[in-house]
Amino acid sequence: MPRIAAVLIPMPLPEPFDYAEPEGMGLEVGDQVAVPLGPRVMRGVVVSVRDGAGHNRPLKPVIEKLADPPLPASTLAFVQWAARYAVDAPAWPLAMALRGLRAPKPKPEKQLVLTGTQPARMTPARQRVLDAAQDHLAPPALAAAAGVSAGVIKGLVEEGVLELRLVETPAAFDPPDLGLPGATLNPSQRAAADALTGMIAEGGFQAALLDGVTGSGKTEVYLEAVAAVLAADPDAQVLVLLPEIALTQAVLARFEQRFGVAPAEWHSAVPPPRRRRTWEAVQANRCRIVVGARSALFLPFAHLKLIVVDEEHDASFKQEEGFIYQARDLAVARAHLEKAAIILASATPSLESLWNAQQGRYRWLKLNQRHGVAQMPDVSLIDLRETPPETGRWLSAPLVHAMIETLERGEQVLLFLNRRGYAPLVLCRACGERMTAPDTDSWLVEHRYTGRLVCHLTGFSMPKPDRCPHCGAQDSLVAVGPGVERVEEEARSLFPDARIAVFSSDTVESAEAARELVGAMEDGRIDILVATQAAAKGHNFPNLTLVGVVDADLGLRGGDLRAGERTFQLLAQASGRAGRKERPGRAMLQTYAPDHPVMQALAAQDRDAFIEAEMTARELSGLPPFGRLAAVIASGTDPVVLEDYVRALAAAVPNAEGVEVFGPADAPLALVRGRRRKRLLVRADRSVDLQAFLSAWRARVKVPSSVRAVFDVDPYSFL
Ligand SMILES: Nc1ncnc2c1ncn2[C@@H]1O[C@H](COP(=O)(O)OP(=O)(O)OP(=O)(O)O)[C@@H](O)[C@H]1O
Numbered sequence: 001m002p003r004i005a006a007v008l009i010p011m012p013l014p015e016p017f018d019y020a021e022p023e024g025m026g027l028e029v030g031d032q033v034a035v036p037l038g039p040r041v042m043r044g045v046v047v048s049v050r051d052g053a054g055h056n057r058p059l060k061p062v063i064e065k066l067a068d069p070p071l072p073a074s075t076l077a078f079v080q081w082a083a084r085y086a087v088d089a090p091a092w093p094l095a096m097a098l099r100g101l102r103a104p105k106p107k108p109e110k111q112l113v114l115t116g117t118q119p120a121r122m123t124p125a126r127q128r129v130l131d132a133a134q135d136h137l138a139p140p141a142l143a144a145a146a147g148v149s150a151g152v153i154k155g156l157v158e159e160g161v162l163e164l165r166l167v168e169t170p171a172a173f174d175p176p177d178l179g180l181p182g183a184t185l186n187p188s189q190r191a192a193a194d195a196l197t198g199m200i201a202e203g204g205f206q207a208a209l210l211d212g213v214t215g216s217g218k219t220e221v222y223l224e225a226v227a228a229v230l231a232a233d234p235d236a237q238v239l240v241l242l243p244e245i246a247l248t249q250a251v252l253a254r255f256e257q258r259f260g261v262a263p264a265e266w267h268s269a270v271p272p273p274r275r276r277r278t279w280e281a282v283q284a285n286r287c288r289i290v291v292g293a294r295s296a297l298f299l300p301f302a303h304l305k306l307i308v309v310d311e312e313h314d315a316s317f318k319q320e321e322g323f324i325y326q327a328r329d330l331a332v333a334r335a336h337l338e339k340a341a342i343i344l345a346s347a348t349p350s351l352e353s354l355w356n357a358q359q360g361r362y363r364w365l366k367l368n369q370r371h372g373v374a375q376m377p378d379v380s381l382i383d384l385r386e387t388p389p390e391t392g393r394w395l396s397a398p399l400v401h402a403m404i405e406t407l408e409r410g411e412q413v414l415l416f417l418n419r420r421g422y423a424p425l426v427l428c429r430a431c432g433e434r435m436t437a438p439d440t441d442s443w444l445v446e447h448r449y450t451g452r453l454v455c456h457l458t459g460f461s462m463p464k465p466d467r468c469p470h471c472g473a474q475d476s477l478v479a480v481g482p483g484v485e486r487v488e489e490e491a492r493s494l495f496p497d498a499r500i501a502v503f504s505s506d507t508v509e510s511a512e513a514a515r516e517l518v519g520a521m522e523d524g525r526i527d528i529l530v531a532t533q534a535a536a537k538g539h540n541f542p543n544l545t546l547v548g549v550v551d552a553d554l555g556l557r558g559g560d561l562r563a564g565e566r567t568f569q570l571l572a573q574a575s576g577r578a579g580r581k582e583r584p585g586r587a588m589l590q591t592y593a594p595d596h597p598v599m600q601a602l603a604a605q606d607r608d609a610f611i612e613a614e615m616t617a618r619e620l621s622g623l624p625p626f627g628r629l630a631a632v633i634a635s636g637t638d639p640v641v642l643e644d645y646v647r648a649l650a651a652a653v654p655n656a657e658g659v660e661v662f663g664p665a666d667a668p669l670a671l672v673r674g675r676r677r678k679r680l681l682v683r684a685d686r687s688v689d690l691q692a693f694l695s696a697w698r699a700r701v702k703v704p705s706s707v708r709a710v711f712d713v714d715p716y717s718f719l
């Protein structure tokens with residue numbers, strides 16, 4: 001009977017396309033196939049196969065079934081779920097699920113194997129070769145292992161004792177050693193670990209919020225849950241998601257310590273050939289633990305039983321470009337589809353997760369104390385209105401004084417400033433012109449290491465000019481405000497003998513560099529670390545006892561819905577790096593707004609009061625987690641066409657109860673790369689099917705070819 005295969009293709013198409021299955025191809029859901037699309041041949045994945053009898057439209061046939069492994073049905077279901085959630089084409093999450101296959105197949109390896117033929121003449125050298133050949137080595141490796149020349153090997157091949165074979169070796173991911181002992185847990189860790197293992201033993205979808213203060217040992221607790229899952233089911237796989245590459249390095253090391261082998265690593269800095277091997281091993285269930293960044297969520301797990309989202313509150317889990325998604329939320333969905341357990345861990349959980357825990361949807365496990373003798377750091381505010389730094393300086397006298405004390409004791413200092421580069425703004429003293437990127441409403445940031453002015457939004461960069469491009473004045477451009485490089489400069493002038501390093505995405509470009517810098521800090525080879533948020537969370541620097549927050553108010557500027565929550569999280573995390581071992585730590589926050597509720601909550605270390613106030617405010621205005629938000633960002637090169645489109649969109653809002661639409665309005669970043677930007681904001685009650693509303697709305701207005709319309713469900717950026 002002729003059959004029809006629906007094939008999803010990683011191209012921006014709204015749905016799968018139908019193709020005829022050639023006689024005898026035997027396609028199944030998940031199979032990767034080559035199909036014609038217009039004049040091109042595309043890779044696609046079969047999402048369904050159905051009876052084609054009575055179909056009257058002639059369909060193009062599937063060209064071939066590819067040798068690449070099929071996508072597991074649950075991965076495919078997740079891809080489709082994610083697309084619906086994000087109100088976007090399933091092609092995007094599908095492309096992410098297939099990303100591991102971008103590198104070519106690894107070349108087969110040459111190996112020398114014994115044929116069974118005995119050599120006519122035996123020598124000690126030859127005997128060593130025969131012994132070493134048990135391991136199936138490549139010719140040079142065999143010669144080295146046996147300590148013989150290539151000639152000896154060649155002779156044995158010619159005699160037919162050894163034979164050269166081409167073998168496709170799948171990447172070996174050694175199984176974790178479950179016999180190794182874990183840390184001895186303290187009583188509250190034990191209670192949390194038992195609750196987790198008990199929950200997981202119940203089977204099926206289960207969710208828990210592991211809510212423990214900084215340094216309470218959440219990692220040790222979830223390692224026990226991982227061990228329990230792996231031990232209970234020899235096929236079970238575990239995924240651990242982390243917000244930063246620097247953090248994946250530290251967590252990989254903890255896993256290696258616990259299970260004797262390093263887990264597979266997955267993030268953008270992993271080279272494509274290794275990614276391919278990991279993808280294949282995950283699909284074939286030859287790899288049991290994956291530690292990675294948000295994109296690891298799209299891997300084709302064969303038997304996923306536990307997901308851990310560490311630092312679950314972190315905004316880096318929200319992907320803002322291309323396929324827009326919040327990895328923490330999708331992780332919960334994936335766990336649900338896989339009938340797996342999920343653990344969300346944080347010292348500063350998101351309001352969304354706290355709310356779910358309060359409602360009883362997530363089990364709520366708390367760790368209220370640091371492990372061992374370590375105490376929570378002492379947090380104090382430095383009122384910059386009273387003790388401002390000198391002009392052109394950023395470190396106030398009380399902070400410098402504390403730095404002197406700390407360094408004299410041989411302890412380490414972390415200066416936290418969430419701003420890359422040297423200065424966030426360059427302006428002309430003569431004419432007042434602010435340097436911006438071409439056709440973009442965003443300031444150019446000065447980077448002294450590279451001597452360039454860089455747009456952090458578009459990536460545009462140029463050498464710093466000698467003359468103002470606007471008025472032509474010579475040497476008139478001045479740097480305004482601090483970035484980490486400038487704070488480093490100040491620290492160097494204050495402490496010329498101290499070993500100082502900068503940790504930001506500019507100084508730490510690879511996983512290797514991150515490992516190196518984190519290692520140097522752990523071993524005490526750095527005295528003062530000036531860092532953006534990349535280093536201000538998750539890490540354990542035993543000798544770090546002072547955290548100085550250079551500009552605590554930074555994140556509060558600009559009226560973003562989560563500004564208070566995020567500032568609290570970021571600064572509590574940064575402060576939480578201090579005093580994690582025997583020596584007591586302190587954190588000092590430089591602020592011009594010491595009375596602000598966020599600063600007060602941080603100083604009093606009263607998270608619960610802050611959360612309660614924030615929850616009440618959100619509830620009153622129907623904002624997440626009490627309501628739902630979505631944004632539409634439309635951009636275009638032709639202002640008139642763009643304006644027409646956003647107006648038409650505003651006029652076409654479907655009639656729905658419990659939904660409000662605001663806008664269109666100019667976006668705060670109204671011009672990027674020459675494209676004007678407009679925004680609309682949707683607020684909906686929780687009971688509303690927001691996705692259904694958005695896709696109905698989106699379908700009502702045709703998008704002109706010069707306009708790009710992006711729908712952002714649960715927006716984090718309001719620019
Ligand atoms: N039971 C234990 N035995 C020995 N060491 C422990 C134990 N629990 C925690 N530690 C140590 O305490 C430190 C903090 O633990 P961990 O990094 O897991 O904390 P955390 O809760 O994840 O903190 P944060 O939220 O700040 O990242 C680590 O150095 C860890 O090795």
Ligand SMILES: [Zn+2]
Binds near residue numbers: 428471473
């Ligand atoms: Zn000028």
